[in-house]
Amino acid sequence: MAEEKITEIKVQDHKSYAITGKIKIIKPDGSEEIKEGTTYLCRCGASGNKPFCDGSHKKIGF
Ligand code: FES
Structure with missing residues (x-):
């Protein structure tokens, strides 16, 4: 039996x-993008x- 693949969403502390x-x-424009691995x-x-996260959370003290 194949192992079920589950997409994981981790809520990271302050990021x-x-x-x-x-x-x-x-x-929003309807275009689509497939991502694999880890996406932030x-x-x-x-x-x-x-x-996507670009690291700006550090600048605003999130
Ligand atoms: S969470 Fe990183 S830029 Fe917003």
Whole structure:
């Protein structure tokens, strides 16, 4: 029996969501992007590259 693959979302303390596994991101313009491995999504609102974390959480003291 094949092992079930589960995408994991880790809520990191004072920084991004770390998502490990294959995901599809659908952007506001309707374009799609497939990501594998670990993807870091912004949860502080300060990223200049949303929806991805660009490290700006450090500058704002999130
Ligand atoms: S969580 Fe890193 S820039 Fe927002």
